Amino acid sequence: MKYISENIDFNIKNSAVTLGKFDGLHQGHQILIDKVLSLKEEGYTSVMFTFLYHPYNLFSDNEIKLIFTEDEKKHILSQSGLDVLISYPFSHDTKNIEPEDFIKNILVEKLDAKLIVVGNDFRFGRNRRGDINMLKAMEDIYGFKVISFEKKRWEDTIISSSVIRNELQRGHMERVNNLLGRTYFIRGKVLDGRKIGRTIGMPTTNLLPPSNKLLPPCGVYTSRTIIDGVSYPGMTNIGYKPTVGKEKEKGVETYIFDFSKDLYGKEIDVELLEYVRPEIKFDSIEELKVKMEEDLTFGRKFFNI
Ligand SMILES: Cc1cc2nc3c(=O)[nH]c(=O)nc-3n(C[C@H](O)[C@H](O)[C@H](O)COP(=O)(O)O)c2cc1C
Ligand SMILES: Nc1ncnc2c1ncn2[C@@H]1O[C@H](COP(=O)(O)OP(=O)(O)OP(=O)(O)O)[C@@H](O)[C@H]1O
Structure with missing residues (x-):
């Protein structure tokens, strides 16, 4: 697996890319990872695009602690078959990027994205204005396709990193492990x-x-x-x-x-x-x-x- 962090001058070709924070690499994340891995078999470069620091860290004194650190995330993903993990630096510039610019400058120009794989509530760009409707509206302009998934549940709970962090802080390890799926x-x-x-x-x-x-x-x-x-x-x-x-x-x-x-x-x-x-x-x-x-x-x- 190629690991790209800090460097923003990358140039990947013909990619199937999944987008998000991916703290915990939980069962919901795994659906998206499995999808890009299946697209790898069809000849696409499988990519996870994520941000190096958890987005809240930059804007609060309270450091958000992670279920899995960057090293642990790399360790898990390096065994998955994923081609490229990009941990893009999260700066004030990145935070303020307009979603249209994110699509054009990063997804299209740097990643040559042909397939974009996300959960159906995925939001991105300045004020989280970008969503799957915006991505879908640009399919024909840029020649990519969006593949979105319903949020996976475990029993009655919608799985998310925040829910798992909460359970972890309470020491509910069985629940944490069930929600993670690892x-x-x-x-x-x-x-x-x-x-x-x-x-x-x-x-x-x-x-x-x-x-x-x-x-x-x-x-x-x-x-x-x-x-x-x-x-x-x-x-x-x-x-x-x-x-x-x-x-x-x-x-x-x-x-x-x-x-x-x-x-x-x-x-x-x-x-x-x-x-x-x-x-x-x-x-x-x-x-x-x-x-x-x-x-x-x-x-x-x-x-x-
Ligand atoms: C299963 C287990 C339970 C422990 N429980 C406690 C505990 O309740 N209170 C405590 O002060 N230290 C606890 N310890 C830590 C011990 O103080 C520590 O194992 C011992 O002092 C040796 O430390 P060292 O590896 O730094 O030499 C526990 C360690 C283990 C492995
Ligand atoms: N339960 C889920 N099922 C399917 N996809 C999911 C699920 N949770 C997140 N995703 C998708 O995985 C990608 C990464 O998710 P991300 O880590 O940003 O969110 P999250 O796990 O919901 O965490 P948070 O609680 O911080 O919002 C996004 O595309 C998101 O929509």
Whole structure:
């Protein structure tokens, strides 16, 4: 997969392009991705056009945190067969582009779009004035075709990134994973912890996600860790480790069942399955150790191991 970001001087030919923010690459997004992939088989260049920063970040002090960071998104899409991912810089200029100019300057001139694949509520350009009716009205002028989809639902809920972010902030992992249609994960390089885990007989892997990664509430979760394509069950603590001297950053620490290889420096994905309990500040490491043993017993039952 070709990845284009920051650079706005690209020139792609004969494309089938899907447009949007695509945070989470959820089931609804997947319909559009599958469509451009099927058009790839017909000879089109399959493209996802998205913006590098979540559009709200530029205009509010509160950074919008993402279900999947740019790296995680690239990781998922690089395995999908998509030809090109464009993360267009989101600046004041981009925000203020008139929708007609977006169609002409970007979709037609830079992407040579022949097919434009979007959800039926897709809006774009200054004041979100552009929509599928505007795109359809320009089909004959520019020689492209618009393919639009009804918004996919899960049970009674219309799936969207905002709904999933909301559930994630409440720690409703099963719901998050159902809405996503994939398992939420945190990708990162394994860091050195304080190495206290080893001394209490529980070696763990520590990840420190970037500040714009949306994490669920602090607490213990059942998890699966993907290492070199192999999935290992475990128990993950999300939080600040208050018992052993509070960390400044919210971290992701995992005990993997029956695993003893050294993982320092390795890139892993930690998938979260279910919330188990809150993170607790214990009065002693001994009490923490007892609780962690209980977590592992719970986990072994959960995974049937
Ligand atoms: C399953 C699990 C549950 C944990 N629960 C808590 C907790 O409730 N409170 C806490 O302060 N730390 C908790 N921790 C973090 C421990 O403090 C940490 O594993 C230990 O101090 C070792 O840290 P180190 O890897 O930095 O050496 C938990 C860790 C795991 C793996
Ligand atoms: N449930 C869905 N079913 C089908 N298409 C969808 C669905 N949700 C979004 N899309 C389409 O996927 C593309 C990317 O969507 P985008 O990420 O911009 O919106 P979203 O997932 O609804 O997020 P937000 O909650 O931030 O609006 C758009 O073309 C959008 O219309």
